[in-house]
Amino acid sequence: MNLSGHIADGIHYLDIRVYFEDTDFSGIVYHANYLKFCERGRSDMLRLAGVHHAALTQEGLHFVVRRIECDFRASARIDDVLMVETSIKRATGAKLVMAQAVKLEGRTLFEADVTIAMINRAGRPQRIPPEIMSAIS
Amino acid sequence: MNLSGHIADGIHYLDIRVYFEDTDFSGIVYHANYLKFCERGRSDMLRLAGVHHAALTQEGLHFVVRRIECDFRASARIDDVLMVETSIKRATGAKLVMAQAVKLEGRTLFEADVTIAMINRAGRPQRIPPEIMSAIS
Amino acid sequence: MNLSGHIADGIHYLDIRVYFEDTDFSGIVYHANYLKFCERGRSDMLRLAGVHHAALTQEGLHFVVRRIECDFRASARIDDVLMVETSIKRATGAKLVMAQAVKLEGRTLFEADVTIAMINRAGRPQRIPPEIMSAIS
Amino acid sequence: MNLSGHIADGIHYLDIRVYFEDTDFSGIVYHANYLKFCERGRSDMLRLAGVHHAALTQEGLHFVVRRIECDFRASARIDDVLMVETSIKRATGAKLVMAQAVKLEGRTLFEADVTIAMINRAGRPQRIPPEIMSAIS
Numbered sequence: 001m002n003l004s005g006h007i008a009d010g011i012h013y014l015d016i017r018v019y020f021e022d023t024d025f026s027g028i029v030y031h032a033n034y035l036k037f038c039e040r041g042r043s044d045m046l047r048l049a050g051v052h053h054a055a056l057t058q059e060g061l062h063f064v065v066r067r068i069e070c071d072f073r074a075s076a077r078i079d080d081v082l083m084v085e086t087s088i089k090r091a092t093g094a095k096l097v098m099a100q101a102v103k104l105e106g107r108t109l110f111e112a113d114v115t116i117a118m119i120n121r122a123g124r125p126q127r128i129p130p131e132i133m134s135a136i137s
Numbered sequence: 138m139n140l141s142g143h144i145a146d147g148i149h150y151l152d153i154r155v156y157f158e159d160t161d162f163s164g165i166v167y168h169a170n171y172l173k174f175c176e177r178g179r180s181d182m183l184r185l186a187g188v189h190h191a192a193l194t195q196e197g198l199h200f201v202v203r204r205i206e207c208d209f210r211a212s213a214r215i216d217d218v219l220m221v222e223t224s225i226k227r228a229t230g231a232k233l234v235m236a237q238a239v240k241l242e243g244r245t246l247f248e249a250d251v252t253i254a255m256i257n258r259a260g261r262p263q264r265i266p267p268e269i270m271s272a273i274s
Numbered sequence: 275m276n277l278s279g280h281i282a283d284g285i286h287y288l289d290i291r292v293y294f295e296d297t298d299f300s301g302i303v304y305h306a307n308y309l310k311f312c313e314r315g316r317s318d319m320l321r322l323a324g325v326h327h328a329a330l331t332q333e334g335l336h337f338v339v340r341r342i343e344c345d346f347r348a349s350a351r352i353d354d355v356l357m358v359e360t361s362i363k364r365a366t367g368a369k370l371v372m373a374q375a376v377k378l379e380g381r382t383l384f385e386a387d388v389t390i391a392m393i394n395r396a397g398r399p400q401r402i403p404p405e406i407m408s409a410i411s
Numbered sequence: 412m413n414l415s416g417h418i419a420d421g422i423h424y425l426d427i428r429v430y431f432e433d434t435d436f437s438g439i440v441y442h443a444n445y446l447k448f449c450e451r452g453r454s455d456m457l458r459l460a461g462v463h464h465a466a467l468t469q470e471g472l473h474f475v476v477r478r479i480e481c482d483f484r485a486s487a488r489i490d491d492v493l494m495v496e497t498s499i500k501r502a503t504g505a506k507l508v509m510a511q512a513v514k515l516e517g518r519t520l521f522e523a524d525v526t527i528a529m530i531n532r533a534g535r536p537q538r539i540p541p542e543i544m545s546a547i548s
Contacts, residue, residue: 300475309443
């Protein structure tokens, strides 16, 4: 097992354990934490493609989330091991749309389309550098 | 100022301060935390309408988030005071769709349509009790 | 009520509501979140004394936590309104020790001694500027 | 690599990646998040010893944190892979004291002594069951 997950057939797979911090008093995983899990998946997919946040930052570049559409279908609980699946749905010069799912034993608990864009130090949209685009695809 | 915000013309308003915990290394508020801010807005709107999570829980009922569509338009930073605005867009027997926005000095940073539903102890969808429906509307 | 709390007799008081995000599946507030509540208290005490993180950052300065000793005496739950009390226990050239408590209706749930220090952009310890020291005391 | 880490010579080792969610605007890992990392270490150490939170919960038992003494020696940053080390320092009938450290490439960033106790459904202290005690030691 690799700490950053693995890629097969264009899909990135990442195992995530549910800890105390992820749950809320209703007994299940707090809804916003599925977005954290998905961000880990995106970061690790980029990492395996050779794109590191720390390096981007030194060039004054950051990925930011622009839009999310997501459905919460079922709930995860403490001790569960979830699978986060991430793939690229669309890539244009300035934006990436990622399709993401969080599954438990093959069953989809959460699904999202996440649009991310690149910004520079001034917070302005930036064309995604071609080396990143080609690394990703 | 009331800790739970206030309601005027069917819109709930809640002031939220941005603290260290809300930001990330890119210098701005971490994207998933806007969903936390919105959840605080929804909880306080319900609270002002007389609906308390602790009381619901004793009856074995919980509100859960079913779907979110959201746009991240601009960024909040440390020390900012944000306004979370929450209103009910649609209410059916089993679901509520809330329109929510996070604003900074009148400018919209974040907008979301959040669909919530009620479930019982077994995790099954439950009709929202009429006294809650009438309290909310 | 002021969003940043108030100071009386050298103690800063801040009301904090417990939301979904603060709890865990055991039904109570997740232990590490008391440290978040305390950080909000320290930030707001400094704010009322005229010290703003955003302004410090522009000078390349940050407060960092160096040491915490804390006791968890009882538990907070969803919907509770907690009072965070913060005062300065000791101040030397480079460090501040703050005494903090989180209370529920006068009962102490959590107590901490928190040592903070100032660092510069390079991460090196920095003498706390005299104007901050005098503002605080 | 095992998702739950491994135990060697009485010490539990767990690799943890630093993601966006763990950092704050000062560029480093938010201080309270080291406590989350330590809680993951404790949970996984117990898990490898055969103690599962979900199972404890069904018997109405929970571990709670009673006291923490911790020192923040240096800072972790985005993309870092941290090692959480956990061992049992003292075990009495009702309490466990765990020694924990978070390291980066062998250097200690964070150290803590964490006292945990067992409580029952009513929130009352409970003797730690002998099968858990023997599993742990």
